Every structure is written in structure tokens, then in C-alpha cells.
Amino acid sequence: MTQQNRLQNQPIHPATFVKPVLVGAGIALLVISFFVFGLDKPHPEWGKFWMIRPLIITPLAGATGGAFYAFMNYQSSRGFNRTLAILLSIVVYLIGLWLGVVLGLDGTMWD
Template identity: 45%
Template sequence: MTAKNNLTSQSFITALLIKRVLIGAAIGLAVILFFVLRVSPNHPDWGQYWLVQPLVVTPLAGAAAGLCNHFLDFLRKEGGTQKIVANILAVLIYMVGLWMGIVLGLHGTMWN
């Protein structure tokens, strides 16, 4: 008998990663739409395409926070206290990341 080595390479991009990134981006888009759609679009200082920056930057920040959430899986798999710490970190990272995305997205328009 001969021994077989089944070396399979695992892909970095998994369905769970894509799901978390898309959920993070969708939450970011929903939050920024809540703020942006309540404002008159004809502000003279902001220019014609002022909506593009917040609608791009904030979902990207949410997607990056979703990616960080995925990277915390190594702590979640340990269980116990480390799982609780990972979940708390995930929420804090997402909140700070989304806040930074909102600030960067609205810089020069509604944030001034």
C-alpha cells in the first residue's frame, strides 16, 4: 500500500467572508442613506455630485468592518470567554469603522 497525500488548498475567499462583507456594506449603505436622503440636494457649496462620496466611502468602511469581523473567527472558535471577547470586539470595530466611514464620506458636505 502506498500512502496518499491529499493536499488541498483552502481558498481565502469563502461564502461566509462574502456574506459578512456584503452585510457590512449593506448596513453602511442603509445608515448613510438615512442621513443623505433627508437633505436638500441643491446645496450651493457641495457641487452637483456630492452624493457620490458618502455613498461609496461609507459602504466600503462597512465592508472593511465586516472583513475584520471575519478575521475574528479564530477567537470565536476557541469558545468560552474568548468567544464573548471576539463578539464584543466585532461590535466595537464595526461601530468605530462605520463612524469613520460616515465622517470620511460626509467630509466637505454635511459634516462641516
């Protein structure tokens, strides 16, 4: 009776976590860059450094979505339905990306 479950002894490699986080943040940075750098003349009341906030907040939201994907990928390797995990990850990422854009552009382009 000394059998061990092989699923409990699987190590979590940091590279499997970091890659989705960086991809999620990169996609979010591209999305927010489209809005921020596509603006020709910002309003003077926004301030001189108005674009710093969206360029920080939105990639953080994207990185969080990527971290959720990595977590769901780990859960699917432990027996969770893989298709459901991917669909749930996409929905959570898109909602998080939308909220990151809204929070980043709040007070400037998003009134």
C-alpha cells in the same frame, strides 16, 4: 508521532467571508442613505454629484468592519474567546462606521 492537529487543516470557505462583508456594507449603506437622501436642499457649493463620495466611502468602511468580524469569527473557531471576539467586532465595526460617515460627509454635511 504522525498525529496532525485538526484545527490546522480546516479550510476557509469564501462564503463565510463574503456574507459578513456584504451585511456590513449593506448596513453602512442604509445608515449613510438616511443622511444623504434625507436632505431636502443641498448647498449649491457642494457640487452636483456631492452624494457619490459618501455613498462609496461609508459602505467600504462597513465592508471592512464586516471583514474584521469574519476574521474574528475565524479566530474564535481556532480557540479565541467567542464572546470577546463578538464584542471586539462590534466595537471595531461601530468605530469604522462612524469614521466612514465622517470621511464620506467631510466637506458637505460634516464641517
